[in-house]
Amino acid sequence: MSPRDCARLLLALCLVCLLATACSKSSTSEASSESSSNSSSSSSGSSSGPSGYVKDVRDYTQQFVLSGGDLSTFSSGIGSIAQKRGVTNWEQDEETFEGIGRGLKQSGVSGQRFEQLKQRFGETSPNASAWIQKGYDSEKKKD
Amino acid sequence: MRRVRRAGERSFATLLLALAALLLAPTPSRGERFDYLYLEANAGGASGGHVAVRFGDDVYHYQNVGHSLRLIREHFDFFRYKYSVLQNRTIHASRIDVDPETYALLENRFNARHLIQEAHVEALGWRHNDVRLLEWLAGAEQPGAPEPPPLLLRGPGFFAEAAAPEASPLVALRSRVVKLRGADYLARRSAEVEEQLAALRPELAASPLPKPSADRLPLPAASFSRRVVELASAGQAIDVLKRAPPLRPGVLRVIEGSEGRLDAAERDALQALAERMQSDLTALSGSRRPDWGYPLLLGMARLLAIQASLETGQLCVLDAFPLRPRTLATTGADTRALFLGEIQEYARAELAHARRQQLARPGTRERGYNQVEAAANRYQEVQDALGHERDLRVYRDRLVPYGELPLPSEGLPELPPSDLETALGTARERERAQRRALRDTYGYGLITRNCVSEIFATINSAFAPEEVASRLGGRVETEGPLDYIPFVAFGRVTREYRLSGVGEIPSYRRARLAEMYARENPLQVYLRETNTLTSTVYRKNPDDALFLFFTDGTLWPRPIFGALNLLAGVGQTLAGLLTWPLDGGAALRAGPRGALYSLPELAFFNIRKGTLEYGRSTAHRTGLELAATPPAQAERPER
Numbered sequence: 001m002s003p004r005d006c007a008r009l010l011l012a013l014c015l016v017c018l019l020a021t022a023c024s025k026s027s028t029s030e031a032s033s034e035s036s037s038n039s040s041s042s043s044s045g046s047s048s049g050p051s052g053y054v055k056d057v058r059d060y061t062q063q064f065v066l067s068g069g070d071l072s073t074f075s076s077g078i079g080s081i082a083q084k085r086g087v088t089n090w091e092q093d094e095e096t097f098e099g100i101g102r103g104l105k106q107s108g109v110s111g112q113r114f115e116q117l118k119q120r121f122g123e124t125s126p127n128a129s130a131w132i133q134k135g136y137d138s139e140k141k142k143d
Numbered sequence: 144m145r146r147v148r149r150a151g152e153r154s155f156a157t158l159l160l161a162l163a164a165l166l167l168a169p170t171p172s173r174g175e176r177f178d179y180l181y182l183e184a185n186a187g188g189a190s191g192g193h194v195a196v197r198f199g200d201d202v203y204h205y206q207n208v209g210h211s212l213r214l215i216r217e218h219f220d221f222f223r224y225k226y227s228v229l230q231n232r233t234i235h236a237s238r239i240d241v242d243p244e245t246y247a248l249l250e251n252r253f254n255a256r257h258l259i260q261e262a263h264v265e266a267l268g269w270r271h272n273d274v275r276l277l278e279w280l281a282g283a284e285q286p287g288a289p290e291p292p293p294l295l296l297r298g299p300g301f302f303a304e305a306a307a308p309e310a311s312p313l314v315a316l317r318s319r320v321v322k323l324r325g326a327d328y329l330a331r332r333s334a335e336v337e338e339q340l341a342a343l344r345p346e347l348a349a350s351p352l353p354k355p356s357a358d359r360l361p362l363p364a365a366s367f368s369r370r371v372v373e374l375a376s377a378g379q380a381i382d383v384l385k386r387a388p389p390l391r392p393g394v395l396r397v398i399e400g401s402e403g404r405l406d407a408a409e410r411d412a413l414q415a416l417a418e419r420m421q422s423d424l425t426a427l428s429g430s431r432r433p434d435w436g437y438p439l440l441l442g443m444a445r446l447l448a449i450q451a452s453l454e455t456g457q458l459c460v461l462d463a464f465p466l467r468p469r470t471l472a473t474t475g476a477d478t479r480a481l482f483l484g485e486i487q488e489y490a491r492a493e494l495a496h497a498r499r500q501q502l503a504r505p506g507t508r509e510r511g512y513n514q515v516e517a518a519a520n521r522y523q524e525v526q527d528a529l530g531h532e533r534d535l536r537v538y539r540d541r542l543v544p545y546g547e548l549p550l551p552s553e554g555l556p557e558l559p560p561s562d563l564e565t566a567l568g569t570a571r572e573r574e575r576a577q578r579r580a581l582r583d584t585y586g587y588g589l590i591t592r593n594c595v596s597e598i599f600a601t602i603n604s605a606f607a608p609e610e611v612a613s614r615l616g617g618r619v620e621t622e623g624p625l626d627y628i629p630f631v632a633f634g635r636v637t638r639e640y641r642l643s644g645v646g647e648i649p650s651y652r653r654a655r656l657a658e659m660y661a662r663e664n665p666l667q668v669y670l671r672e673t674n675t676l677t678s679t680v681y682r683k684n685p686d687d688a689l690f691l692f693f694t695d696g697t698l699w700p701r702p703i704f705g706a707l708n709l710l711a712g713v714g715q716t717l718a719g720l721l722t723w724p725l726d727g728g729a730a731l732r733a734g735p736r737g738a739l740y741s742l743p744e745l746a747f748f749n750i751r752k753g754t755l756e757y758g759r760s761t762a763h764r765t766g767l768e769l770a771a772t773p774p775a776q777a778e779r780p781e782r
Contacts (some may be wrong), residue, residue: 013556024318052201053510059255063360073363075432080265081258085512088438092423092508093432106251123424 053085054099058139061103071120091124094131101135175246176643179598180204181235182226182634183650186740186751187686192629194595195222196253197236198246203253203601205594211262211585212597214257219537228649228758234648235633239640245606245614250603259360263581266361272368277345277567291549294372298440299379301461302544303388312417312446313387319425320384332428333381334682336547340374343367343556345566349573355584358604367570371730375550376436383443386429389445390461396450396523398458401489403519405456408503415505416512417449444546445512460499463520463542470534482757483529490522517542595632596621616641651758653696655680664759673697673704675753684756688737689715694749705744708751712738 050058060081064074078100082090090096100121104114114136122129178197184190195204202222205212217225226232241249275293321328345367397403405413424442426434444461451459473483497518500510520542528535558566586592599619603611611618617639625631632642637645649657652672659668659680671677674692682694691711692704716734723731740751 055254059251060258063255063259067360069362076363079434083543086510086543087425088441088510089423092426
């Protein structure tokens with residue numbers, strides 16, 4: 001094998017090394033990193049604005065409305081998101097409804113449709129309608 | 144000369160830390176800034192490097208998990224520790240200036256995609272559970288059938304099963320429920336749940352699945368196993384409310400000593416929370432949400448934990464670690480002992496912070512209480528591991544007590560064998576189809592669809608095509624064959640986007656070396672730390688293949704070091720042939736890997752940097768603390 005061929009082979013092997021496992025989950029034992037929490041699930045997001053949990057509920061609600069989902073299945077999705085943030089009884093939680101209000105605003109729901117949804121969600125908690133309205137009013141619509 | 148060099152190195156180290164602190168710290172500005180992160184390569188996980196974007200505390204990155212690209216969201220501090228400390232990789236950051244609307248649109252785009260993907264994964268998980276449950280039902284009558292069913296119920300594991308004196312908080316809750324909903328309410332609801340569970344039927348014919356999309360939330364599909372679990376949990380919740388049992392032995396964790404002692408204000412806060420929970424749980428007992436059983440069981444168990452706290456004056460919480468946790472051995476290597484001492488201090492600070500934030504005054508709600516609960520669990524876990532020399536349980540996500548027990552086999556739907564067989568075939572086909580569809584949607588391609596291409600695809604899809612350049616200062620596409628390589632893409636970001644700065648967080652080894660060069664004889668440091676045998680920064684990690692010399696940070700000796708590393712890899716391979724019967728082929732597998740990563744070093748190219756099993760994060764954080772919000776302070780105060 002000529003020196004040139006050797007160089008080519010070496011380069012090819014280098015490229016294999018370089019690319020073979022790009023973006024992969026490392027085989028390195030990461031258990032020690034788990035001795036403290038990945039507190040993404042409890043993070044506050046940016047220094048101003050809603051908490052990480054409210055953002056999750058907002059964005060989920062927005063996507064749910066855009067996907068044309070039926071309200072009867074909405075609570076299953078919210079339940080999963082809430083639980084990851086440490087909330088299980090979300091029907092009595094102000095931040096959840098604030099997030100729903102924000103998500104409705106984000107998805108462009110307004111007028112009579114918004115009032116209907118607010119009333120529907122409001123059946124779960126006496127304060128839910130007010131909390132939804134608060135979230136709706138505090139969210140800026142982004143196009 | 145030596146003094147000049149040392150001063151120069153000290154200046155370099157200071158400059159490095161100052162750069163990181165200045166450029167990576169979340170700083171107030173009139174606009175907003177997000178970071179594009181490029182992580183240098185290392186052997187193992189990402190030989191070509193890796194990329195991510197950071198919005199505030201949250202980092203998003205695409206990771207190849209089983210040939211699918213998963214959009215992972217992690218707290219920046221966790222991410223930084225994992226990559227720059229454990230994986231020993233330098234993180235480069237480009238900070239991009241954007242207006243608040245652009246920032247919000249980008250963050251929303253990444254978060255929405257993450258939530259959509261999580262929903263897809265969860266739906267697939269329930270499809271898989273459908274198959275497991277139907278397989279169990281189909282084989283339940285046969286001899287040797289596994290017992291119990293293969294699914295877990297959340298909640299019933301908190302409570303004692305045997306007859307025991309009634310627990311007063313649950314008696315009070317039961318009275319409130321009965322008063323509000325009628326004396327026969329629990330019996331009626333129990334019968335209703337039993338009837339629904341027995342009448343539950345799986346799908347017999349598979350209707351076509353809608354094609355999944357990374358940008359469209361999947362509509363929650365009917366899942367037989369999910370509904371079984373929900374109804375069984377509801378049945379258990381009613382049963383517990385009827386019986387009002389105490390907690391099961393071993394479920395409660397008492398935080399002993401001064402760290403767990405409650406002051407008057409904290410007792411008042413817990414008392415107020417318990418009263419509030421009584422009201423909230425009464426409302427929950429009448430909820431029509433399908434998954435109300437587990438929240439009610441958890442709430443009732445927490446009432447008992449709070450009662451124990453108030454009676455003893457010490458903080459008592461439910462054990463929140465999952466049934467089958469990952470564990471870390473806590474005896475043996477020195478590094479582990481050092482590591483445990485460090486996380487003990489960290490956990491202590493985190494618990495104190497959570498208590499100050501959540502229990503200093505009345506008004507705490509469930510999420511705030513869970514913050515205390517999780518911090519107390521992590522703290523007590525380290526205490527127990529140190530005190531009893533047992534393994535340390537670890538869990539990366541938010542700790543929420545599950546109280547899991549296997550799904551009871553009583554009361555499950557009884558189906559004719561022919562229906563079961565048909566339903567099982569349908570469920571298997573459903574799972575296969577969904578898995579295939581998700582692979583098509585999220586499939587990984589080495590140079591067509593990887594962590595780089597998906598980051599830019601997500602960024603660009605947040606705006607109308609004609610707006611991208613004006614919002615970001617430029618547009619980055621991954622069309623060329625080299626654009627998919629992380630460091631090439633990083634160069635394009637620095638050229639194309641509107642940057643307010645660039646910076647880096649040095650890898651653990653680099654940061655430690657900078658400190659050593661600043662205070663010790665540089666030649667001694669070089670000779671000692673260049674090789675893996677005498678290095679004090681690096682301890683042999685079982686995940687690393689054998690190598691002798693570090694080649695990052697040295698250019699001209701690199702081919703020589705590479706050749707010696709290659710010899711070490713070959714030697715390990717040959718030795719592996721002999722030790723195969725003893726180590727199960729571990730050395731034989733590692734040797735070629737070590738040799739392979741030595742080849743680029745012969746051509747002046749470095750990939751391998753060594754990884755760590757444990758790393759002292761506080762030492763590494765010195766001077767870089769501003770680069771991340773410590774997790775203990777990341778929680779927004781509960782309202």
